[in-house]
Amino acid sequence: MKKLGDRSKEQRKLIGLTQLQLSKKVGVSSVTISQWESGDTSPKGQNLYKLADALQCSPDWLMFGEEKSIKPESNAEWAGGFEAWGSDSPLGDDEVEIPFYMEVELAAGAGIAECREYKGPKLRFAKSTLKRQGVSSDHAACVRVNGNSMEPVLPHGSTVGVDTAYTDIIDGKMYAINHDGMLRVKMLYKLPGGGLRLRSYNTDEWPDEHINHEQLKNIKVIGKVFWYSVLI
Structure with missing residues (x-):
């Protein structure tokens, strides 16, 4: 193979x-x-x-190996440099703060037991950016990813933004889920008969998990991942 x-x-x-x-x-x-x-x-x-x-x-x-080669094309434009800000910096007209639950980690692996949520620092997003993604700040939260199953896309310690109002499953998209008391982040795929496939990027260590219709009662979709941040 x-x-x-x-x-x-x-x-x-x-x-x-x-x-x-x-x-x-x-x-x-x-x-x-x-x-x-x-x-x-x-x-x-x-x-x-x-x-x-x-x-x-x-x-x-x-x-x-699921897609054919494609011709490169420009897919980015210069947006300027960084602007330093602190927790006490006033919000701009186009800014909104999203809660960052630092003690609630979505396990990118076997999962970790759900723990008490702690509202830590907040991350700033442009209102216009959230609007383009169809995300309401009232239904958005940021959490930290734990484990290596989503590497190399989401290394351990990455931060993801979750839209808790979006729970409909689209094949191949990333979702935060509560799996039998464990918080996890996975790519989800619908299976015939009402089942679900949980996929990791690191398939060598974490093969696909197939959840049948009966086992679905142990899974709750928390929301769709609409953003992630990675420090290299």
Whole structure:
């Protein structure tokens, strides 16, 4: 069965790049490229997206082999630098604060027992940004992800924004769920007969979980993940 390293190597050769040339495009050493292709290590976080961009394919195809190669296109625009602010800084006209539940972690793995919610610091979002996503600040909360099952997209310690008003399942989207008393974040897929498939990005360590119709009573969809933040 082909893995990320095999697909990366094949695609590199298909577009005519050496390991050294690819390493310069991604911004890593040629040794790192060799380790990725041999399966010793895997690209994480932004490195996965940089590798996919350099190989002219999608991150999903690299990880799962489910999509064909695509031609790169511009998908970003410069939005300016950072503006420093503190907890006592006044909100701007287009800003709103979202509660950040630091002690409530959504387990990206086997899950952790649900604990008492603690309202810690708040994160700031632009009202216009939330509006474009169809998210109401009254139904939004930020929580921390725990574990490695959603790597490399969501490394341990990542923060996700959850829209608690959006509980309808769309195949392949990420959701926060309460699974038999454990808080988790997974990609969800509907199964024939009313079942559910829970998928992680790190499928090598965390294979898909199939939940039948009877077991669904132990799962409550808390909300759809509409935003996440990763420090590399």
